[in-house]
Amino acid sequence: MSPSPSIGRSLGWLSIFSSGTALLAASLALLFFQLQEVKSSLLLRLETVADLIAFNIAPAVDFNDVEAAKVMLGSLQTRPALLSAGVVVNGRIFAVYSRKGVAPEGGDLRRVSAGHRFDDHELTVYRPISSQGRPLGTLFIHIDLHEYDQTWRRFAFITGLVAIPALLIAILIAQLPQRAISRPILNLASLAAAVSDRKDYSVRAPAMKSAAEIERLVGTFNQMLTEIQGQHAEIENARATLEQRVADRTRELESRTEQLETQGRELAAANRELESFSYSVSHDLRAPLRAIDGFSKALLSDYRAGALDQRGVHFLERVRAGTQRMSQLIDDMLHLSKVTRRPLERVVVDVTAVAQEVATELARRDPDRFVHCVIEPNLRASADSHLLTIVFENLLGNAWKFTGSREDARVEVGQTSIGGEAAFFVRDNGAGFNAAYAGKLFGAFQRLHHESEFEGTGIGLATVKRIITRHGGLVSAEGVEGVGATFYFTLGGKP
Amino acid sequence: MTRRIFWQWPLLLTTGLGIAQAGAAATAPEYQVKAAFIYKFTTYIRWPAPVGGNAARPFVIGVIGKDPFGPLLAAVVREQSVQGRAIRVKTLSRIEEALECDLVFVSSSERGNLGQIFSLLHGASVLTVGDMDQFAEQGGMIGLVTTEDNHVRFDINRAAIERSGLRASSQLLHLARIIDEPREDGGHR
Secondary structure, three states: OOOOOOHHHHHHHHHHHHHHHHHHHHHHHHHHHHHHHHHHHHHHHHHHHHHHHHHHHHHHHHOOOHHHHHHHHHHHHHOOOEEEEEEEEOOEEEEEEEOOOOOOOOOOOOOOOOEEEEOOOEEEEEEEEEEOOEEEEEEEEEEEOHHHHHHHHHHHHHHHHHHHHHHHHHHHHHHHHHHHHHHHHHHHHHHHHHHHHHOOOOOOOOOOOOOHHHHHHHHHHHHHHHHHHHHHHHHHHHHHHHHHHHHHHHHHHHHHHHHHHHHHHHHHHHHHHHHHHHHHHHHHHHHHHHHHHHHHHHHHHHOOOOOOOHHHHHHHHHHHHHHHHHHHHHHHHHHHHHHHHOOOOEEEEEHHHHHHHHHHHHHHHOOOOOOEEEEOOOOEEEEEHHHHHHHHHHHHHHHHHHOOOOOOOEEEEEEEEEOOEEEEEEEEOOOOOOHHHHHHOOOOOOOOOOOOOOOOOOOHHHHHHHHHHHOOOOEEEEEEOOOEEEEEEOOOOOO | OHHHHHHHHHHHHHHHHHHHHHHOOOOOOHHHHHHHHHHHHHHHEEOOOOHHHOOOOOEEEEEEOOOOOOOHHHHHHOOOEEOOEEEEEEEEOOHHHHHHOOEEEEOHHHHHHHHHHHHHHOOOOOEEEEOOOOOOOOOOOEEEEEOOOOOEEEEEEHHHHHHHOOEEOHHHHHHOEEEOOOOOOOOOO
16 A cells, blocks of 8 residues: 655645646636637628628629629638638529639538538638529638637637646645645644654644644644643652552561561470470479379378278379379370471371271270271371371270260261362261360360260360371361261371 | 518519529520610619609600510519619600600610710719610710620719719629720720
8 A cells, every 4th residue: 555645745736636627627718718709700700701792792693794703702812711702593603713722612502591600620601692682692601710720729829828827826826825734734743753752741732823723633732742741640650659659568568577487486486495394394293293193002002901091091092093194184295295396207198097097996995885987998198197196096086985975876087178178087976066166176175075974184186286287287177066076187288 | 471471482583584594695685684684773773762752653664766675674674663663664756755764775776866865864863774886985874785705794884874863883883894984995894
């Protein structure tokens, strides 16, 4: 596609075209009327001559004087355009004069009325000849129109001679208003290009005297630039503010993270201190406890006969039960802290086998009970084998314990999915628990049932939660009092 | 309109016939041509209004001497008129009767009486036409001349016509050989 012409060029061509057309039409009209004028004046002149000759030649015709008629016709020879002239009487040529080499006009001999005929380059005029109202014949004069053609050409030439400079002048004059229109538009175009290239919105089109619409266009363009400039400044401003805010937030976050890390470190240190404290306390408590138990035992065996009455023996037995229970507590606490301190060793564990082993051990320990135990086959997980065994010891132990009052005790181990992650569950149809207290289940020393109802130290589920947390997993429980409980746990990492 | 065209037809036919006969001069009888000429002269010459206001008086063409026309002249002027006056042809028995005419044809038989005739008609508005030799030169107004190729031409004595108070049209004068004064040299154009 060829590029579109510029507005200046378009307007230029338009003015050339319009003035050229107008001039051509005017020239043609002028030429046409001039030619009509020339034609009619030529005709008039010839008719005048014909009238004169028709009048003068009448007696020659009347008196049958061919010679005199010829002489009279011969007077026309001074006219260079004359081809022939003659008198026709009763359809026959009475007298004729013709230029050398030009055949006499023979046509239309019957014509008796006045008139004329324009042929290609010839004109014939007819005039009746009469005397006192008596028609005598017809005169014809036949002339060549080359003179007229020359006049025609001269007129055309002069018209062209006048028209061409007139056209040039018209075009020059048309340039003035055209510049007034095209210059502001060209200015505007280059300004728009500059704005688009340099993104400089501060430039303005100069005000120019031009057509009202162009002036309005320039005004609107400038107004638009002002608006764009304003919006641009606003956007820049907003961006600067946003960047400032992002920087502020980043700084804030960094300081907060630092704070959290410090807190985390402090917390971990405190935790470690607490663990070592509880370990040492547990450890150190065992020696005095063993002393109390040992001496209580010695008292019972050595002083039973006579020295101690029935009440004394009972008190001592109460002391011993208390120490044994305390010993159990200390053992559990040591166990819990050991669980926390041991490094995690992930291996692929046959979960089914682990659960089966724990269940078998529980059944062996309590041979009087029958618990229907269902363990899903082929369960596998990536976990610390020892810690996972502890988890099942606690969860299955609980299940065993809380189904103790039921004849149709049933415990289930299987796999399900929680939030797209593989999860294991241990379900029983035992005592269950009040769902309102589900949050308290996993705290150390938290018990939902009285000790007299179900024995236990309240450390088990805390240990489970600690192990699962160390694996990066989650543990949860759901239960209905008197119907049963289900414990779910995930193990994090890859299954 | 129709009426006028209707009336023009006989006119056209008559004159057409006359011209056709004149055009064939070689074969047409000489006096038929001359008779036609006499009538045609009346259309190129203007007579003063008749004395006494008698406009209804006919236009009289008289023939003096031996009449060479026979019935031809009367035939030519039948139904015609001069300036609204009907034409009558009359053979004169006496020269004096010429004064009652408007046009007189002087026969060549009257060669000897020319002096008498012209002096009688001196100052009278009577056109004199003759076909004898040297008629115009001797004081006649229009002399008819037959050329060697049998064409009829005419001489006009302009002074004689002006004396009589008649007005010949320039067209007619243009066609004629003009005889200004009676001269000795005869001959034709």
